[in-house]
Amino acid sequence: MAKLYLVPTPIGNLEDMTLRAIRILKEVHLILAEDTRTSGKLLRHFDIETPMQSHHMHNEHKTVNTLVNRIQKGETMALISDAGTPAISDPGFLLVRACIAEDIPIECLPGPTAFVPALVKSGLPSDKFVFEGFLPPKKGRQTRLQLLAEETRTLIFYESPYKLVKTLSDVVTYFGADRPVSVSRELTKIYEETIRGTAEEVLQYYSEHSPKGEIVIVIGGK
Known part of the structure; x- marks a missing residue:
């Protein structure tokens, strides 16, 4: 019976691609990729010749029904994102x-996702945590920060390098200068780095680097 596979891809180091992920991507009829150019490099590296189709945040609303119909007619598909696990701050949901609404089987392979290693190596409590993804860029940002400032569990965010200093400044403002912070970047890559300290110390570091x-x-957490 046809199904949808959710296949995590490496967040940097190609050695993190699992043998099962490679096999599934070779066996399915179609790979749905966030950016076919980015994923094309990955597929070529592992000699995967399966046809690929673009599936990203700008077109997923329009293509979902068509894709579901194709799976119902017998096609097996795999969804991948540019890096990490699909649907985690990426298209897929x-x-x-x-x-699920059409009773189509779904199988999600375990694999890379950036926030887990960042949490584990932060040294902050990892028994209970809240994953927030990206903060709102403008509308609702202040309200969200005020709410999260009271959260007692460890908080995890994704951020772009261009907005990191601004976000750390907001952390100092809303969470306090002494709140413990760990910033990990380029996880699994050659220049992987984790900077730990108070919010003010980490802000100072990235203001200079x-x-x-x-x-x-x-x-x-608070």
């Missing part, structure tokens, strides 16, 4: 929900 790469911010 809408397609998964639509498949321009960050690059994908970034995960981990903040101690």
Whole structure:
């Protein structure tokens, strides 16, 4: 019976691609990729010749019904994102929900996702935590920060290098200068780095050292 596979891909180091992920991507009829150019490099590296189709946040609303119909007619598909696990701050939720509504089997492979290693190596409590993804850029940002400032569990955010200093400034303002913070960037890559300290100390560091790469911010609870 046809189904939808959710296949995590490496967040940096290609050695983190699992043998099962490679096999599934070779066996399915179609791979749905967030950016076919980015994923094309990955597929070529592992000699995967399966056809690929673009599936991203700008077109997923329009294509979900068509994809569900194709799976119902017998096609097996795999959804991948540019890096990490699909639907975690990436496209995928809408397609998964639509498949569930139509009783289409879904299988999610375990694999890479950036926030787990960032949390574990932060040294902050990892028994209970809240994953927030990206903060709102403008509308609702202040309200969200005020609410999260009272959260007692460890907080995890994704951020771009261009907005990191602004976000750390907001952490100092709303959470306090002494709140413990850990910032991990370029996880699994050659220049992987984790900076730990108070919110003020980490802000000072990145005010003097321009960050690059994908970034995960981990903040101690109140």
